[in-house]
Amino acid sequence: MSLGVCQIALFSQMRNVDDFTGPRERSDLGFITFDLSADLQPIFDWNVKQLFLYLSAEYTTKSNSLNQVVLWDKIVLRGEKNKLTLRETKSKYFFFDDGNGLRANKNITLTLSWNVIPNAGILPLVAGSGYTSLTFPDKYETPKSY
Numbered sequence: 001m002s003l004g005v006c007q008i009a010l011f012s013q014m015r016n017v018d019d020f021t022g023p024r025e026r027s028d029l030g031f032i033t034f035d036l037s038a039d040l041q042p043i044f045d046w047n048v049k050q051l052f053l054y055l056s057a058e059y060t061t062k063s064n065s066l067n068q069v070v071l072w073d074k075i076v077l078r079g080e081k082n083k084l085t086l087r088e089t090k091s092k093y094f095f096f097d098d099g100n101g102l103r104a105n106k107n108i109t110l111t112l113s114w115n116v117i118p119n120a121g122i123l124p125l126v127a128g129s130g131y132t133s134l135t136f137p138d139k140y141e142t143p144k145s146y
Contacts, residue, residue, distance in 0.1 A: 028102035030095035041082040052115040059108040061101030104138035
């Protein structure tokens with residue numbers, strides 16, 4: 001099951017913020033705005049009930065050889081529009097690193113993947129064949145106060 005034409009364009013920013021989920025340390029928080037165009041028609045056949053699409057980021061840091069974060073997702077039902085066109089879309093979920101691994105990271109790879117929810121049979125997990133890479137800035141953005 002292959003995806004038709006898929007293109008991803010990006011814009012990224014980063015801040016160093018307090019991480020309240022663990023020890024009182026500061027962590028990197030990335031902000032991504034993306035454009036996404038995808039032709040989903042080639043995936044739909046007689047046995048596809050719906051698709052669960054998700055955009056994930058994968059990168060390495062000094063403390064972890066593999067980091068994976070889901071940034072956005074969407075469910076597309078059979079019969080809905082098969083051409084997906086998103087413009088200036090913000091990530092749906094936080095892009096937190098468990099330290100300072102986003103700052104100046106030059107190899108963050110974004111991939112569009114999907115789960116096929118069939119009418120009958122197994123649930124295949126498919127990664128897109130295309131991907132795009134981005135580099136985060138080496139300086140933190142200073143939040144504006146009003």
